[in-house]
Amino acid sequence: GSTAQEGDTERTIGRWLKSRKVDRSKVVIASKITGGRNVTPKNIKEDCEGSLQRLETDYIDVYQLHWPQRYSPQSNWGQSMAYNIKQDDSMYWRAMGGPTRFEDLCLAMEGLIQEGKIRGWGLCNDNAYGLTACTRTAKALGVTPPCSIQGDFSILDRKSEENGVAEAASPFNENVGFMSYNALAGGMLTGKYMDVPAAMDDFANRDRAVESLRNPRGRMDTRGWGGTLFRYRTDAAQTAIRDYDKIARKYKMPLTELSLRWCRQRSLITTTLVGHTNLSQLKESIKYFTTKEPLSDEIMWEIDMVHMKNRLPLFSNNRVGRDWDGSGEIGETIP
Numbered sequence: 001g002s003t004a005q006e007g008d009t010e011r012t013i014g015r016w017l018k019s020r021k022v023d024r025s026k027v028v029i030a031s032k033i034t035g036g037r038n039v040t041p042k043n044i045k046e047d048c049e050g051s052l053q054r055l056e057t058d059y060i061d062v063y064q065l066h067w068p069q070r071y072s073p074q075s076n077w078g079q080s081m082a083y084n085i086k087q088d089d090s091m092y093w094r095a096m097g098g099p100t101r102f103e104d105l106c107l108a109m110e111g112l113i114q115e116g117k118i119r120g121w122g123l124c125n126d127n128a129y130g131l132t133a134c135t136r137t138a139k140a141l142g143v144t145p146p147c148s149i150q151g152d153f154s155i156l157d158r159k160s161e162e163n164g165v166a167e168a169a170s171p172f173n174e175n176v177g178f179m180s181y182n183a184l185a186g187g188m189l190t191g192k193y194m195d196v197p198a199a200m201d202d203f204a205n206r207d208r209a210v211e212s213l214r215n216p217r218g219r220m221d222t223r224g225w226g227g228t229l230f231r232y233r234t235d236a237a238q239t240a241i242r243d244y245d246k247i248a249r250k251y252k253m254p255l256t257e258l259s260l261r262w263c264r265q266r267s268l269i270t271t272t273l274v275g276h277t278n279l280s281q282l283k284e285s286i287k288y289f290t291t292k293e294p295l296s297d298e299i300m301w302e303i304d305m306v307h308m309k310n311r312l313p314l315f316s317n318n319r320v321g322r323d324w325d326g327s328g329e330i331g332e333t334i335p
Contacts, residue, residue, distance in 0.1 A: 007054050014056035028061045030148075030179075032124065035067030037092065039100050041108035048112055062148055063109070063118040067125040070099040074127040074151075078332025079231055079315050081159070087333060102137040110143035122148030122176075128164030135174040146176060153180035153269070154189060155244060155259050155303065156237055157314050166268045177270035180263055184274065185232040186225070187218035189259040191245055193233075200226040201233055218277070230329045236313035243306040251299055260288045261295050262303060 010031060017024065033039060033047040048063060068074070071088040073081050093099055109121040123131060123146055131149050138145035149169060151160045160166055160178065169176040184190055196202070198220035202209035212221040219225035220233070231237070241255075248258040263272050272289070276282040295303075310316060317329070328334040 010054035030062040039069035106138040120147040124150035150179040231314040236316035
């Protein structure tokens, strides 16, 4: 809500642990440090201390960078994965000594491990280069390499299987677990935006759009996230969603179930992070994740056939005009 503050989730978990007298050894807690130039040895230590205080615990199981400590197109939330050398050479990244070195990052995380404040560490919104650079640097230094990488991954967004991340993370290579987030594409894969568009896209019915903003069905009906998450609402993405929904209906299951069970079956995935706004949604997700029977080969092939029509629907856009001049939907560098 409008009164939310950074760290509230940690405070809520901390209060829950304390009020329920939860056995800490039975709970796995992951948290993050904000990425970019904020990632310095000093801030890694200070931010971790702040998280521990809010969580009211002695240690964090997995402490991650929210996005890389360096420029990387992977951490771009927009619609371009192209590396832009001018961005990398900007004053934001290159002033005051440049981004934190991989060596300093690995040593800072090792310091927290040696102090018992974290059990392991990981990356988020990074790519195969960043993952391999971290693991190889840590091993060269004789310190603990990252154990996880978190990334945007869903039936709509398979890029991590095809851009080198899956190969790098494989047990045969760097052996790093993959945490998928946005497995339901910001709520688009629940189907709740198919009949009535997200508020930011409901151009044909202004009154309905205003009502959606007043009573949002989810993040897509908010001004902030609704803009940021446009990638899940491109024409190509919505075409794919409708095709996946047809498959779900054919096999008599909700689109949510199809999406989550598909995600669970991918060899890349170690765990899937799913957000919920109420208890019924949580129960629904648990039900699908605990269904032992995998999706059949026939269903998986029908899903693959949709995927082959457009392998990266999140990075397609029919609205690009001459006036964009290198700047995308949310100001990201394009193409």
